[in-house]
Amino acid sequence: MYKDVTFEEYALARGAALIRFARLLTADEHRAEDLVQDVLAKAYASWRRIGALDQPDLYVRRMLVNANTSWWRRAVNREVAVAEVGGIATAARDSAADSADRDELWRLVLQLPARQRAVIVLRYYEDYDDATIAELLHCTQGTVRTQAKRALEKLQQLRRPAVDAAKGER
Amino acid sequence: MPTDLDRLLTESLHERARAGSPIDPAAIMQVAAANGRRIRTRRRLATVVLAAAAVAGILVTGTLTPRRSDSNTPTPPDPRPTGSPEVTGNLGRLPDAVGQQGAGQRPDLVGTDPGVLHFSMDDLATDAASARSISKSGYEVSSVYGPDVRMLVTLTHTKKTFPLPDSMIKDLGAEMSEPVAGTVDGLPGTVSSSQDLGDGYRLFSVTWRPAGDLWANAEVQAVTADRALELVQKIRFDRVKRCATPFTIGQLPPGAALLSCEVDLQANRDGGGIFMFASLLIGDAKRRLEITGMDDLVNAGDYPRHLKAGPYRAEADPDGKTWTMLVKPVLFAAITRASKPPYTQKQVLDVLGSITMATGYNDPSTW
Numbered sequence: 001m002y003k004d005v006t007f008e009e010y011a012l013a014r015g016a017a018l019i020r021f022a023r024l025l026t027a028d029e030h031r032a033e034d035l036v037q038d039v040l041a042k043a044y045a046s047w048r049r050i051g052a053l054d055q056p057d058l059y060v061r062r063m064l065v066n067a068n069t070s071w072w073r074r075a076v077n078r079e080v081a082v083a084e085v086g087g088i089a090t091a092a093r094d095s096a097a098d099s100a101d102r103d104e105l106w107r108l109v110l111q112l113p114a115r116q117r118a119v120i121v122l123r124y125y126e127d128y129d130d131a132t133i134a135e136l137l138h139c140t141q142g143t144v145r146t147q148a149k150r151a152l153e154k155l156q157q158l159r160r161p162a163v164d165a166a167k168g169e170r
Numbered sequence: 171m172p173t174d175l176d177r178l179l180t181e182s183l184h185e186r187a188r189a190g191s192p193i194d195p196a197a198i199m200q201v202a203a204a205n206g207r208r209i210r211t212r213r214r215l216a217t218v219v220l221a222a223a224a225v226a227g228i229l230v231t232g233t234l235t236p237r238r239s240d241s242n243t244p245t246p247p248d249p250r251p252t253g254s255p256e257v258t259g260n261l262g263r264l265p266d267a268v269g270q271q272g273a274g275q276r277p278d279l280v281g282t283d284p285g286v287l288h289f290s291m292d293d294l295a296t297d298a299a300s301a302r303s304i305s306k307s308g309y310e311v312s313s314v315y316g317p318d319v320r321m322l323v324t325l326t327h328t329k330k331t332f333p334l335p336d337s338m339i340k341d342l343g344a345e346m347s348e349p350v351a352g353t354v355d356g357l358p359g360t361v362s363s364s365q366d367l368g369d370g371y372r373l374f375s376v377t378w379r380p381a382g383d384l385w386a387n388a389e390v391q392a393v394t395a396d397r398a399l400e401l402v403q404k405i406r407f408d409r410v411k412r413c414a415t416p417f418t419i420g421q422l423p424p425g426a427a428l429l430s431c432e433v434d435l436q437a438n439r440d441g442g443g444i445f446m447f448a449s450l451l452i453g454d455a456k457r458r459l460e461i462t463g464m465d466d467l468v469n470a471g472d473y474p475r476h477l478k479a480g481p482y483r484a485e486a487d488p489d490g491k492t493w494t495m496l497v498k499p500v501l502f503a504a505i506t507r508a509s510k511p512p513y514t515q516k517q518v519l520d521v522l523g524s525i526t527m528a529t530g531y532n533d534p535s536t537w
Contacts, residue, residue, distance in 0.1 A: 007206075008199055008466075015195030020187035029190045037202045044206025102182035105175075109182070124176070125183040152175065159175075 005056075007047040011040055014057055018064065024121045025068045027110050039063045061126075062136045069114045108158045116151035119144055196473060197487035197494050200503045204462045207434060207447045261298050261437035262444040262534040267410040273325055274407035277384035280325045281308045284428045284451075290409035294319050294401060299437055300446070305413045306430030309334070319401055320371075321390040329385045332377065338389045339364075344373050354378040355403050363395065374398035380407050414537035415448040417463055417500060420524035423517045425454045435534070444532045445500075451507075452521070458507035459518065461525075466501035477515075480523020486515065495522050499531065 005013075015036070022032035043050050043060050050056050109117060115137075122133045130148075134141045264287070273280050273288040280288045284305045291312045295301050298316035305311075309326040311334065324334055339346060344367070349360035359378025366372055371391045376398065380386045388405070392398035413431035422428075430451040435444050450461045475483035475495065484495040484504075493515070495502040504522055506512040530536030 007203065011199035011202060012195045015198040016193040019193045019198065023190060024183055024187055033198070037198060037205065040198065040202030041205035044203050047206075101178055102185055105178050105182045106186050109179070120179065121183060124179040125187060155179075156175065 005051060007044050007051065010047075010051070010056060010060075011044075014060070015040070018060065021061065021121070021126065022064055022068070024125055025065065025114070025118060035064060035067055039067050058132070058136055061122075062138070065118045065122075065137060069118070105155070105159065108155050111158065112151050112154060116147050116154075119147040120151050123148060191488035194485065194487045194494075196501075197485075197492050197503065200462070200464065200494055200501055201492060201505065203464060204447065204449070204503065207464070261295055261301060262435055262532070263292050263295070264303060264411040264433070264435075265414050265535050265537060267412045270410040272406070272408045272410050273384055274381050277327075277380075277382035280310055280384055281306070281327065284431045285413055287312060287411045287413055288407075289323070289325060290406040290411050291321070291323060291404070292409070292411075293404040293406060294321060300435065302432070302434045303411065303413055304430065304432045306451070319390075321388060321401055323386065323388045323405055325380075325384060325386050327383055327385065329377070331385070332387045338373055338391070339375060346373070346375055349375075349377070352376070352399075354399065355380075361395065361399075363398075367391065376402050412537075414534060415450070415463065416445050416528040416531050416534075416537050417448075417497070417502075417525050418528070419450060419452070419461060419521060420526060421520055422452055423454075423457075423459070423513055423521065426452045426457070426459070427454070429453055429458070444534065453507075453509070457509040457511075457513055459513050459521065460505045460507055461521065462503045462505065463500045466496060466499050477519060478523075479519040480525075482523060482525075484519055484522050493518050493522060495525075497525065497527060500527070 018036045018040070019032055022035050023029060026032045026035060039060060043063065050059055053059050109120060112120065118137065119133060122128045122136065123130075128136070130141045130144045133144045137144065267286050270286065270288075271279070272290075276288070279286075284307065287303055287305050287310050289310065289312065291301070291314055295314045295316070298314040298319065300316075301312070301314045303310075303312045308328075309324055309331055311322065311324050313322040314320070320338075322338060324332065326332070338344070344364040346362040346364055349362040352359050352361040354376060357378050357380065359376060361377075362375045364373040370393055372393070374388075374390050374392060374395060376388045376390065378386055386405075388398075388402045390398045390401050392401065413433055415431075415433050428450060430449075432447075432449040433445075434447040436446040437444065445465050447464045448462065452459050452461065473485075475485035477484045477486060477493070479493075479495055482495050482497055484493050486493050491506050491512070493504045495504075502522060502525065504518045506518065528537045
């Protein structure tokens with residue numbers, strides 16, 4: 001999909017989706033936009049090559065994941081706090097327990113390392129299968145499964161005390 | 171089978187992705203394309219996408235005494251590596267600044283007027299595929315890219331300015347030889363060079379003082395040093411060009427002035443014209459507003475806008491820093507750069523609303 005379209009057509013069609021994807025990777029609305037613009041600028045400069053790929057969208061998403069991972073590594077090296085929930089406004093909670101669970105789960109997802117978070121976002125938001133995620137992340141399907149398993153285990157582990165506390169309050 | 175955690179993850183991520191400000195894909199595309207164009211222009215200058223050819227360069231050693239451009243025995247052109255891009259030949263020229271003196275006569279004027287370039291590379295752009303000109307406080311830059319010439323020239327009053335961010339040396343990460351003394355058009359200078367860039371070409375950096383206290387630097391890709399210096403001597407310091415765009419801004423915010431001008435021309439695009447991109451930076455001591463215009467080849471900016479900007483309609487991007495406007499066929503963006511306080515929306519809309527288009531959109535002589 002999007003093979004042989006112009007950069008402008010691609011960016012218009014997929015810009016919003018890329019921003020939403022980047023919001024999940026970065027947890028920061030403004031950085032998400034900056035990240036997408038940086039990546040699209042680089043994609044523009046090489047569009048003749050990228051646009052001719054079978055799946056240019058997959059390639060651009062890979063650029064996004066890599067750019068975010070690089071930023072994340074640099075941030076960690078500079079000892080910048082990245083776990084803080086940034087610009088994405090927390091949706092108003094309703095009374096349903098599911099909503100509270102979703103909020104809590106999102107906060108826990110933000111505590112995952114960038115690569116694991118990328119796997120989770122690609123699997124549960126983009127609904128990609130492991131083969132596609134492996135292609136996108138330039139790794140084996142085994143690595144994807146391992147990253148996903150570790151991420152889910154960590155989420156379960158982190159989530160249990162929160163769920164227990166919530167049950168105690170009820 | 172999906173677990174409770176799977177379901178919650180899916181729901182949570184979709185909920186978060188939808189949260190946040192509305193998204194304007196056209197504004198994102200516009201800013202990305204503007205930045206991408208800069209990257210691509212630099213890359214075009216820096217990396218030659220040609221098939222490698224087994225053409226040996228000549229090491230720059232000792233004193234270089236190039237032939238003068240009016241020599242009766244002109245240097246033959248470089249053997250062109252195979253796979254060269256198509257020669258286009260229909261690239262426009264920026265209009266002359268009539269009545270003004272060039273850097274050769276008035277070196278002190280270089281870098282003092284963002285609307286003017288005090289030198290010309292027109293003689294180098296005869297078959298260029300693209301050309302870019304920048305004039306801003308302190309220096310002037312012009313570059314051409316084509317199958318036979320890839321050169322970036324900077325004029326400045328201080329040698330410390332070299333190399334600029336657009337430098338091919340930086341972009342390529344080229345390791346340059348120690349500068350050796352040479353002469354350029356009879357004037358003393360230095361030349362350094364890289365090894366073969368992998369396509370038969372080498373990068374030469376030539377620095378000299380064409381007039382008064384003025385410094386000039388030319389980064390040029392060529393097969394031989396002689397060819398590099400021959401190209402350098404085609405720069406004209408007795409001509410003055412206007413950094414012209416196919417649109418003009420009629421009203422600046424109070425106290426603001428034009429701070430820099432950049433215009434990119436490109437030949438032979440599919441369905442497109444000569445104008446590609448322009449950036450006018452305006453501002454005062456504290457504030458900056460960049461007005462970019464790009465050829466809207468695919469009608470990307472053709473969507474409803476809700477703000478009035480003079481006779482036009484504009485739209486504010488949710489980021490609060492960007493406004494877009496379409497005056498066919500140019501898609502404009504106004505971007506407030508880091509400044510406190512930034513220009514207000516009203517000021518930005520006043521600037522956008524004052525824009526008028528040149529009569530000959532693809533005829534730079536009318537700009």
